[in-house]
Amino acid sequence: MEMTARAFWRLSLAWVAAATAASTILATRPAEAADRFITVASTTSTEQSGLFKYLLPIFEKKSGIAVHVVAQGTGQALDTGKRGDADVLFVHNRVAEVKFVADGYGVKRFPVMYNDFVIVGPKDDPAHAKGNDVLEGLKKIAAAKAAFCSRADKSGTHAAELRYWKAAGIDIAKDKGPWYRETGSGMGPTLNTASGMNAYALTDRATWLNFKNRGDLVILVEGDKRLFNQYGVMLVNPARHPHVKKEAGQQFIDWLVSPEGQQAIAGYKINGEQLFFPNAGTDN
Amino acid sequence: MADGAPLLEARGLTVVLGGVRALDGLDLALAPGLRTIVLGANGAGKSVLLRTLHGLVAPTAGEIRWHGNGRRARQAMVFQRPVMLRRSALANVEYALAVAGVPRPVRESRARDALGRVGLSAVAGRSARVLSGGEQQRLALARAWALEPEILFLDEPTASLDPGAAAEVERVVAAIAAAGTRIVMTTHNLGQARRLADEIVFLHAGRATEQTAADRFFEHPLSPEAEQYLKGELPWK
Amino acid sequence: MFEILSSFEIALGLITHADAELWGIVWLSIELSVVAAVIGGAMGLPLGAIVGIARFPGRRALIVVLNAMLGLPSVVVGLVFYLLLSRAGPLGEWGLLFTPKAIVIAQAALVVPIVAALTRQVIEDAWAEYAEQMRSLGVGTARAVRTLLWDTRFTLFTVGLAGFGRAASEVGAVMVVGGNIDGVTRVMTTAIALETSKGDLPLALGLGVILIGIVLAVNAAAYGIREWSARRHG
Incomplete structure (x- = not known):
């Protein structure tokens, strides 16, 4: 149907009125329970x-x-x-x-x-990373090219992980291979991924203790002073x-x-x- | 009856739809008061003619003159398949009256009156779309009649109805004509055409090949196309 | 398979022993989604109706834009509103980021295209049926729109419910603009995302079962309404 300009404006006006009325419902929603x-x-x-x-x-x-x-x-x-x-x-x-x-x-x-960070990994520890030295653990994981999940999300945990790689003398940006998996997500999702792939991961202890979907993962590296968070x-x-x-x-x-x-x-x-x-x- | 100017006069009416010349320089004059049946084979342009006269299709060329002075006649159209709004039968008629500008206080009585004349008083409050096909077509007639048109176009109004319902519709159409409305109707049912027509307009390839009084047409059609059409349609004759 | 079964068990447990916290989350989800569906519907319905009936310059472009917006990733919508509502953004003064209102705004923005697209289809189909009769009666555009909206009201109500479903199942945008704040902007979907990230998959799926139940009930209602209207009005 051909529409006259007048009809179009009348409809548009009705539309705006309806939208305004609806928005009023939103505006009159009771104020949030706590004002402070x-x-x-x-x-x-x-x-x-x-x-x-x-x-x-x-x-x-x-x-x-x-x-x-x-x-x-x-x-x-x-x-x-x-x-x-x-x-x-x-x-x-x-x-x-x-x-x-x-x-x-x-x-x-x-x-x-x-709190402190820990390195979790598969129970059978294919890279033999177990111990109380975070730098040694990471070196072994990199040497074995064992699967490792990094959050890669610029979080505090991610920043800490990058510091540890550097301190271990590994230029992770250069040395990373298919074994180094960047999830780009939060701690929980990264642990879910690690659990699914039986990979190593750096996590804070608190999240780990609250994490339910552990699969075969256990704590392998802990107790290093450098792991304090x-x-x-x-x-x-x-x-x-x-x-x-x-x-x-x-x-x-x-x-x-x-x-x-x-x-x-x-x-x-x-x-x-x-x-x-x-x-x-x-x-x- | 045909004193003075014709109710409607079409000259050189041409309609091209999707590259097809549905009407091709058609000339036609309709005097007031008669019942005209438009006959013709499928594709002859019957439906397009009615829609063009009614104003639903804009002519590509040619002109339509009303009353010889340009005042468009009050008119209505009934289609093969009635389109009813999702509301009661009564409300459907009232809706048409409201659109036509009939003041609210008189709408209901006029609508009830129209329903009574087509024998639908009993179902006035029922939802229009759950009525039977025949009832819906009579409701469409009531809706058109309530508008008190000078001319009523009907495009194969009984084509999808059983014989009993078709007879009811014919009775109503005759009553509308008797009440003074000009009827222009298409049909493929020659018996119906004989019963209802005062005059026949025969279309062939987008032109009116003849316009003849009904009795003469069925005995001695003027154009060879019409003769052939009647033979083809009436093999038992 | 065992985990899925145990999720249903947990869902059942959640419902039968529902604590105030769970009901708070469920109720907030429904409340915000209803408001978003109403607002998105109020904007999408006339938009779809006009596009369905009227012929005006730019109509085709508008249809393409509307259809494209159907497939718009919700997280992008969320990001756009995050930047708009952020204190550093143009609407920052309203202080709406990380509030339920921000969620409603983002949800409504997602509801508009779906309601508009579905409405356009419904109205266009109805118009194809009604157009000749309406024009024969001399109905003008404004009245034609009103009539079609009224005549398709039951179908359009189910369109509104589809909008509600879209809002209720939304997670990406809601997470970004709402912040998933416990007790304030935590709705079912973001709660599910949180439980998933905590590795509590059965609980996450249990919440999911409740959400599915709500959406299922809404759709059953929509189906019932259509059936009833078909019997009643043809």
């Missing part, structure tokens, strides 16, 4: 370890501030902070965190706690992003590094095993 909340960009490993589920209710009960955690890789979390989409960052890549503050995106970095917390700079909830955000940070918060962190256990070791106030 902060958004924390954190890492998949902390979220998936179950720490937040344990920790946050304690803080929320005490302060009345709800904490909304967006779990991302450390790289993505830092970017979220740079864009001003979070109030607080809770991540684990000290080098990048220091730079974040130095560049003016964050106010001040507080060390909070550490330091977490830091920072307020996103309100000077750059005026909407940042600085009082509430700082209140959360202050609580985390307070004796009470530190004790709470130490109290989180899976199967009686402590996952995170508070070390606020140190120079880590």
Whole structure:
């Protein structure tokens, strides 16, 4: 049917009216339950370890501030902070965190706690990587060209893995072959892939303890001091992003590094095993 | 009856559809008040003629003059397959009246009246699309009649109906004509044409080869094409 | 096979012993998807109807764009809205990123093309049937659109349900703009993604079974409505 301009405009008008009416439904949706909340960009490993589920209710009960955690890789979390989409960052890549503050995106970095990385791999350990020396383990895996799953997602864990390769004298970017598999995804998906392919992988202990789909994988390398994984917390700079909830955000940070918060962190256990070791106030 | 200008006059009417000349310089004049049956073989252009006169198809060339003065006659059309809206029989008639600009307060009574005249009062509240084929075609006639057209076009209105339903439709068409509406109808049913027609227009290859009073046509068609058509259609004769 | 069976067992357990948290997730999924379907429908329906009936310059291009948007990866849609809604983006002042409203916006954007494309088909088919009769009666475009929308209302309702299904099963965009925040923007699909990444595949699939159940119920309702309307209205 040929349409007159008038009919077209009348229809368009009706359309806009309908869309506006529908949008009103959206706008009048009841406000979020908690008016006082902060958004924390954190890492998949902390979220998936179950720490937040344990920790946050304690803080929320005490302060009345709800904490909304967006779990991302450390790289993505830092970017979220740079864009001003979070109030607080809770991540684990000290080098990048220091730079974040130095560049003016964050106010001040507080060390909070550490956990440790482990190397998991198939029970029969074809590369004979088992031991307590992470560099030796990686060298053996590379020498045997045994399957290894890397997160390759610019997360804190990925950054740590790259540091270990370098320290072991291996230029992974150059030496990687088909045995080195880059999943480009979070810790859990990478472990799912490793479990499916019976491959080695570097993971934080917390995620591993919470991980169910282990298949034939077991911990092979652990206990090396170099495997410690330091977490830091920072307020996103309100000077750059005026909407940042600085009082509430700082209140959360202050609580985390307070004796009470530190004790709470130490109290989180899976199967009686402590996952995170508070070390606020140190120079880590 | 044919005093003054004809109700409708077509001159040199040509319609080209998809590269085919469906109408090819057709001339036709329709006096008021009569019942005209348009006959012709498949593809002769019967349906296209009705649609063009009714304004659904734009002529490629030629012109249509109404009343000799250009005032388009109030008109309606009934198709082979009635198209009913998903609402009650009554609401279908009311819809047509609303489109025609009939004020709301009188629509229902006029619609009920039209349904009564085609014998559908009992199913006024039923959903139009669940009515039988014959009932739906009578509803289409009621919808057209309610508009009080000066001229009504019918394109093979009984072609998909059983004989009983077709007879009902014929009765209604006759009643509409008796009430003063000009009828222009196509059919392939020669018995029906004899019963309903005052005059016959015979189409061949997009032209009207003759326009004759019905009695004369069936006895002595003027054009050889019409003679052949009648023979072919009536082998038992 | 054993894992799939045990997933159904877990799903059953989840339903019978549902805790507030699970119901919260299920309810949030339904609520957001309904709102998204309503908004996406309110925009996609007239769009599809106009494209189905009217002939105007650019119509073909619009159809191509609409059809292409059907296959648009949802994560791209999510990314676009992430950049729009981010504090550093043009709509950052609204502070919608990582809120349920952001999810609704992204879902609605995904619902619009599917509703518009299906509506166009429905209206075009109906128009093919009605066009001559409508023009014979002298019906204008605006009234023709209204009439067709009304006459195909039951089919269009099922189109709306298809939009709901699209919204409810959406994960990529929802994850990106919602952030999968526990108790705030965690819906069924992102919860499934989370449980999968935790390696708890049976629980993930158990949640999936509940989601499938909801979508199944919606489709059964759609089917029932069509059957009923066919009997009632032909």
